[in-house]
Amino acid sequence: MERIFSFFLSLVLAASCAACGSPTNSDGAPLPENGAGSSAVSGSDQSSGVQNTPEGNTGAETGGRVLVAYFSATGTTRDVAETLAQSLNADLFEILPAQPYTAADLDYNSDCRANAEQQDKIARPAIASGCVVENWASYDVVLLGHPIWWGIPPKIMRTFAESYDWSGKTVAGFCTSGGSAYSNTGLPELTEGAVWLEGKRFSGAVSPDDIAGWAEDLHLHAADAQAADQLQVSFNGHTYTAALADNTSAAAFAALLAENGGSLTIQAHDYGRFEKVGELPASLPQNDEPIDAAAGDLILYQGNNIVLYYSTNSWTFTRLGRLEGDLSALEADLGEGNVEITYSLAG
Ligand SMILES: Cc1cc2nc3c(=O)[nH]c(=O)nc-3n(C[C@H](O)[C@H](O)[C@H](O)COP(=O)(O)O)c2cc1C
Structure with missing residues (x-):
């Protein structure tokens, strides 16, 4: 599956003006499970997206405060992030783009904006003004979520990574995808001082119990690793x-x-x-x-x-x-x- 996607990706990179190849999953079906490209989050949908609930997260269960920070263009990663935050009693933060992604922006079969950004090595799509994690220093553990776009995290995740000081943080990445494996490509080098735990890929059809199960394992891991000297x-x-x-x-x-x-x-x-x-x-x-x-x-x-x-x-x-x-x-x-x-x- 990854190989199929890498092949298409290399075609796109080689001919940046040409239309993109169609991502497919291992069954040969189009990759996005949730109709990415047809149900993008609209500007108005996004306006309520930033949530910060510090009072919900005392850190008592994890040995440190936990933040679930995510970007989601069509809602799949958001659902997973919400379940994770609930399971861990963690704060939830949505990374909102300054320019929301329209359906056309996400139409990976075309010369769309998302494809152009993924092909551009230095692209750093801007985050909406005011979309800033408050009390960043108070978090010990950050769960970082995003979809997979052409095999890697959307470039806005690099913008987010570059915006904060990661020293001393324990980070666990998670993603949703149509079939591609978890990837944090481009992020560890922008989060100097962070310790990355093993990341996790969820399908759009993942059950809340499975998400909570991963959260449970993770919270022990993160807390133990964080406290260890x-x-x-x-x-x-x-x-x-x-x-x-x-x-x-x-x-x-x-x-x-x-x-x-x-x-x-x-x-x-x-x-x-x-x-x-x-x-x-x-x-x-x-x-x-x-x-x-x-x-x-x-x-x-x-x-x-x-x-x-x-x-x-x-x-x-x-x-x-x-x-x-x-x-x-x-x-x-x-x-x-x-x-x-x-x-x-x-x-
Ligand atoms: C531009 C673009 C590229 C994508 N590339 C991949 C890919 O390489 N592999 C994959 O499995 N899914 C790919 N997908 C599908 C998304 O990863 C999947 O639908 C994801 O769950 C969407 O998450 P979201 O709803 O939180 O945005 C892509 C979707 C878009 C819009």
């Missing part, structure tokens, strides 16, 4: 506490643990008689620097290997954290050869 590291019946480093790699590691129910068990092997190294199930962002590693250091090597040092080594890699307390028995506790190490969020 300590780990428990367990092996051979011994448990150590570790402080996480203050960088995006450690934050992504915490998010990865959160996504896996709060802990990961890694099969590690001995290397060089100074470290135990094992592969992570996902790659993390690297913040490599020359480090003189010592016993107790937790290191990320090449993005997808986690290393626990019991002796010294100097190399260029990324600090993830450091074991605390008395480390005099660390080498003996780890034992020789292979060892199963469990990393858990400790709050």
Whole structure:
């Protein structure tokens, strides 16, 4: 499906003046499930779209205040966003374009405005004046929703991303589409300092229960990852506490643990008689620097290997954290050869 769409997209990019190919889903039917292009939100429909309900969201359930911010041209993403906000007792915010999208603007079979924006690498469609998230700094978690247009988020999402300071935010993206997978293309690089959790695609026919189910999982993940600055590291019946480093790699590691129910068990092997190294199930962002590693250091090597040092080594890699307390028995506790190490969020 994605391949079909990419093919059409490349045609559009190659011949920007030509009419667009018809997006189709895996059944060969037109992609939009909700008649995009024929039921665009009108200017008057949009006028009531901005909602901010800070009193509804105390953050008590999630460990932090949650904002559901979304753009929706024809209402499908709005429905999902509303259900999410309700399930999480979160605030809801609609990203409104300065120039509302008409049905003609969304007619992807023509040389329409939406297509032109998606083809334009630097397009930043303006957001309506006054459509600004109040108290942005008070939110710890942002759920960011949008439709998929030609395989990626509409460009107005980049305008939104560029308008705020994302440092310290946990972000989870969600989208609706006619069949294409979730994509946040173009957004992580505009949200520096944010930790992105795994995104989710919903069809227009998704049930409120399924949406609420994702919200439930997510709220635990987001809250856990957000609060984490300590780990428990367990092996051979011994448990150590570790402080996480203050960088995006450690934050992504915490998010990865959160996504896996709060802990990961890694099969590690001995290397060089100074470290135990094992592969992570996902790659993390690297913040490599020359480090003189010592016993107790937790290191990320090449993005997808986690290393626990019991002796010294100097190399260029990324600090993830450091074991605390008395480390005099660390080498003996780890034992020789292979060892199963469990990393858990400790709050
Ligand atoms: C310009 C345009 C491009 C689209 N491109 C895709 C696509 O690449 N893949 C897909 O599955 N659906 C695509 N769709 C369908 C929308 O993603 C889908 O209808 C979505 O649920 C609309 O959300 P909304 O009602 O919140 O705007 C496109 C729709 C439009 C208007």
